[in-house]
Amino acid sequence: MISKIDEAANIIKNAKRIVVFSGAGISAESGIPTFRGVGGIWKKYRAEELASYNAFKKNPELVWRFYDYRRQIIAKAEPNNAHILLSKMENMFDSLHVITQNIDGLHKKAGSKNILELHGNIWRVRCEKEEKVFDFMQNPVDPLPPKCPFCGDILRPDVVWFGESLNSDILNKSFKIAEKAEIAIVIGTSSIVYPAAHIPLLTKKKGGKILEINIEKTPLTDISDIFIKGKASMIIQKIFYKIAD
Ligand SMILES: NC(=O)c1ccc[n+]([C@@H]2O[C@H](COP(=O)([O-])OP(=O)(O)OC[C@H]3O[C@@H](n4cnc5c(N)ncnc54)[C@H](O)[C@@H]3O)[C@@H](O)[C@H]2O)c1
Ligand SMILES: [Zn+2]
Known part of the structure; x- marks a missing residue:
């Protein structure tokens, strides 16, 4: 056979x-880790609760800590x-x-x-105010959340969140x-x-x-x-x- x-x-x-x-x-x-396996302090949160625009608006620092944590893992990965x-x-x-x-x-x-x-890509960020997308390699990100170098608005990761198109x-x-x-x-x-x-x-x-x-x-x-x-x-x-x- x-x-x-x-x-x-x-x-x-x-x-x-x-x-x-x-x-x-x-x-x-x-x-x-795949999405089911996010461990450590993130056990308290479901990925879906951090990867959304509402979560970002409510607490950009928390959402950025989640992305910073993932960026650090990804930076080491081959x-x-x-x-x-x-x-x-x-x-x-x-x-x-x-x-x-x-x-x-x-x-x-x-x-x-x-x-x-x-x-999207975790190494890019977006300024929603100016609709600008750019590479952002800083690792770890400091300060959190990062601000747009052009207008000072809070940047977001250039990724697609739950509920977004x-x-x-x-x-x-x-x-x-x-x-x-x-x-x-x-x-x-x-x-x-x-x-x-x-x-x-x-x-x-x-x-x-x-x-x-x-x-x-x-x-x-x-x-x-x-x-x-x-x-x-x-x-x-x-x-x-x-x-x-
Ligand atoms: N941003 C977030 O935090 C978040 C959270 C949950 C889902 N999502 C979105 O959902 C999308 C879809 O999820 P997904 O399907 O990519 O991931 P997933 O974690 O839902 O599924 C991973 C799949 O890979 C399989 N798998 C695990 N190890 C494997 C291996 N070594 N070889 C082959 N298969 C293996 C698992 O059985 C599982 O079916 C994601 O791209 C993401 O955008 C995002
Ligand atoms: Zn800007």
Whole structure:
């Protein structure tokens, strides 16, 4: 019987257009906790209660402490084999795009070029008053909350919070890419946050396949053509060896 790895590798090998859709699980092996595992003092708060505009307006310092804490973890993190091998795969196909829900920038650090960040990037900030977005690498952030160097208003992380809309340009590009892909490789996402979770469904709707890689089943698993249970880096490595043959 053909293994799931062989089955996945065969589809990928014969595809010209691939979309990768990643979530927090792809960065777990780089030491960045997924959202269910935020520990320490943050056990008192649910991530959802800190990652919202209301929380920011009520207590910008608290929200910034949460982001500063995450920035410090992310600053130490290196891409793992899943990020690295996906970046190598970019040159092996007519098109391979990574659409990520992650704000950690690890796909870029691994060398991927075609990246769409649906939820922003933790290393950018935004001045809402002036509608300016800029890189902000200070680590740790001091003073908290940081102020805009131009107008003095409190800056916010340039990420998409609960209840906020995704950038419509990025979302529309993502939808187009997903519709054209022959396979959507979905890695390490709980597939419950919409509209992002809709992306692989578009690939399937247009006749493409869904390959899901996760350490546990998700709401997408029943819809997926192939589900491979396991850690992202190990599964991607096994598939990579088959397609690089
Ligand atoms: N900003 C916040 O604080 C916050 C909080 C909760 C959710 N969210 C949003 O929800 C979005 C979606 O969440 P998500 O799906 O990215 O993360 P998630 O934490 O909901 O899910 C992570 C998934 O990765 C899997 N996983 C864990 N380790 C893995 C490994 N080594 N290999 C493969 N899979 C592994 C888990 O089984 C799980 O299904 C996030 O991008 C984020 O924007 C944000
Ligand atoms: Zn400003």
